[in-house]
Amino acid sequence: MKCPYCNNDMVLGVIRGGRDSVKWISKEKDKGFILSSFAKGITILEWLDSKVEGYYCKECNKITIDLEKQL
Numbered sequence: 001m002k003c004p005y006c007n008n009d010m011v012l013g014v015i016r017g018g019r020d021s022v023k024w025i026s027k028e029k030d031k032g033f034i035l036s037s038f039a040k041g042i043t044i045l046e047w048l049d050s051k052v053e054g055y056y057c058k059e060c061n062k063i064t065i066d067l068e069k070q071l
């Protein structure tokens with residue numbers, strides 16, 4: 001995959017879940033760490049045995065992630 005920013009080749013890899021889920025929450029809905037589990041957002045990783053694939057660009061230091069379809 002070509003990087004959408006610089007058009008260099010990106011490297012495919014995986015991001016694995018840890019002990020907590022990982023979510024993207026819009027800036028306006030972000031009310032801090034304690035309330036983050038209640039905030040509506042886009043789930044990137046469920047906890048434990050989950051992973052997502054992403055492409056890394058070492059030029060731009062960015063990762064693009066293929067998300068699961070959101071419910």
Ligand SMILES: [Zn+2]
Pocket residue numbers: 003004005006007008057058059060061
């Ligand atoms: Zn790039």
